[in-house]
Amino acid sequence: MSSQTVFVPFRYCPLCRLNHNKGKKHVYSKKHKEIVANILVKFSKKITEAKAFLKKPSIKEITWDQAGNKFWCYFCQGDIDKHKLNVSTPGQCVVEYGGFLEHITRSDHAENTAKFLKENMLDMKRTLEFVINEKMYLKFLEDVEAAVTRFFMLKSQVLTQIASHIRSQSVIRRDVVASSLREQVCRMVIS
Ligand SMILES: [Zn+2]
Numbered sequence: 001m002s003s004q005t006v007f008v009p010f011r012y013c014p015l016c017r018l019n020h021n022k023g024k025k026h027v028y029s030k031k032h033k034e035i036v037a038n039i040l041v042k043f044s045k046k047i048t049e050a051k052a053f054l055k056k057p058s059i060k061e062i063t064w065d066q067a068g069n070k071f072w073c074y075f076c077q078g079d080i081d082k083h084k085l086n087v088s089t090p091g092q093c094v095v096e097y098g099g100f101l102e103h104i105t106r107s108d109h110a111e112n113t114a115k116f117l118k119e120n121m122l123d124m125k126r127t128l129e130f131v132i133n134e135k136m137y138l139k140f141l142e143d144v145e146a147a148v149t150r151f152f153m154l155k156s157q158v159l160t161q162i163a164s165h166i167r168s169q170s171v172i173r174r175d176v177v178a179s180s181l182r183e184q185v186c187r188m189v190i191s
């Protein structure tokens with residue numbers, strides 16, 4: 001047996017989902033580089049989608065079928081709520097992409113993003129592409145508050161309209177019943 005054999009411990013790469021003994025050089029493997037590039041493209045797309053909501057918040061009903069959706073943050077290696085529950089005096093609703101926007105404002109997300117880029121031998125300055133600053137997020141929260149108020153105002157207007165529609169329908173029904181009763185009485189009197 002050769003005494004030259006150097007023992008390189010196996011490491012698990014969560015991105016490639018495999019054990020390797022290449023040490024830090026693993027990040028230069030073709031497959032790993034492809035996966036990292038793909039992750040960055042996918043996350044950039046999500047950021048673009050989310051930024052549209054940053055300018056124009058979207059409020060959904062609490063019963064919205066996508067309310068509980070999650071997303072996987074590759075930088076933090078965790079499942080995060082995509083949308084955010086909003087509880088206020090008029091009621092509960094869901095802020096579309098609210099969870100995602102909150103997550104990418106967090107300092108630990110920024111730290112993990114920088115770490116991810118460093119580990120993959122990429123420019124750490126790119127961290128800025130995958131985060132938003134607190135000032136932008138606070139402005140978003142203000143806009144959300146106004147959007148939530150509008151959402152419940154519109155909802156109560158719609159409910160008022162429905163209620164008045166139901167009332168007018170029941171008046172029509174009452175009139176119809178009354179006139180058919182009159183007809184029946186008339187027929188009885190005639191016969
Ligand atoms: Zn890998």
Ligand SMILES: [Zn+2]
Binds near residue numbers: 073074076109112
């Ligand atoms: Zn994250």
